[in-house]
Amino acid sequence: GQNIDQPTEMTATEGAIVQINCTYQTSGFxxxxxxxxxxxxxxxxxxxxxxxxxxxxxxxxxFLSRSKGYSYLLxxxxxxxxxxxxxxxxxxxxxxxxxxxxxxxIIKP
Amino acid sequence: xxxxxxxxxxxxxxxxxxxxxxxxxHLGHNAMYWYKQSAKKPLELMFVYSLEERVENNxxxxxxxxxxxxxxxxxxxxxxxxxxxxxxxxxxxSQVLGGQGRSPLHFGNGTRLTVT
Numbered sequence: 001g002q003n004i005d006q007p008t009e010m011t012a013t014e015g016a017i018v019q020i021n022c023t024y025q026t027s028g029f030x031x032x033x034x035x036x037x038x039x040x041x042x043x044x045x046x047x048x049x050x051x052x053x054x055x056x057x058x059x060x061x062x063f064l065s066r067s068k069g070y071s072y073l074l075x076x077x078x079x080x081x082x083x084x085x086x087x088x089x090x091x092x093x094x095x096x097x098x099x100x101x102x103x104x105x106i107i108k109p
Numbered sequence: 110x111x112x113x114x115x116x117x118x119x120x121x122x123x124x125x126x127x128x129x130x131x132x133x134x135h136l137g138h139n140a141m142y143w144y145k146q147s148a149k150k151p152l153e154l155m156f157v158y159s160l161e162e163r164v165e166n167n168x169x170x171x172x173x174x175x176x177x178x179x180x181x182x183x184x185x186x187x188x189x190x191x192x193x194x195x196x197x198x199x200x201x202x203s204q205v206l207g208g209q210g211r212s213p214l215h216f217g218n219g220t221r222l223t224v225t
Contacts, residue, residue, distance in 0.1 A: 040221075042218045043199070044216070097214070101149055
């Protein structure tokens with residue numbers, strides 16, 4: 001079956017750096033997405049990786065290794081507003097999105 | 110108004126009620142989706158519409174009935190639901206079915222449904 005694993009919950013300190021990992025086993029691969037979802041709100045698109053390597057966008061970066069079935073989302077200079085759930089999703093060979101259960105990130109002052 | 114709008118934001122209904130969830134997208138997208146989001150579980154795809162035609166129905170119980178009258182509007186009709194159907198129901202849209210390149214899904218804020 002198809003599966004995406006990410007930690008259920010993480011805690012970090014304001015101003016610090018946190019890395020949220022995502023491992024996947026899917027039928028084919030056509031890209032990996034990261035979404036941010038604040039409590040009670042819509043998931044919003046953060047990043048997309050289809051080739052190996054690091055994609056940087058401001059304080060957020062996303063890394064992909066297709067051979068390892070692995071990605072991470074790196075958040076720098078953490079702010080209180082970064083407290084949210086982070087969802088990893090992989091587009092498989094049928095262009096279906098396979099979702100992880102999300103990682104709840106708690107930022108402490 | 111832009112993006113994807115869902116109404117109502119919250120809904121409490123009894124098991125014998127009939128209600129409908131509404132979704133409207135203002136992005137000119139051709140594909141629309143219904144997802145169910147339960148606590149600590151992955152998003153579950155329920156229905157997919159492309160150009161107003163249903164293209165996917167992921168073994169969803171018949172007590173959930175979708176309707177897509179045009180490419181901008183999507184409904185989810187609910188009847189005789191069970192308490193385990195309580196969840197956040199998210200509507201999403203995309204430029205094309207399945208996405209294209211980095212084209213992502215755009216989600217609404219969801220309807221928090223409680224079945225009593």
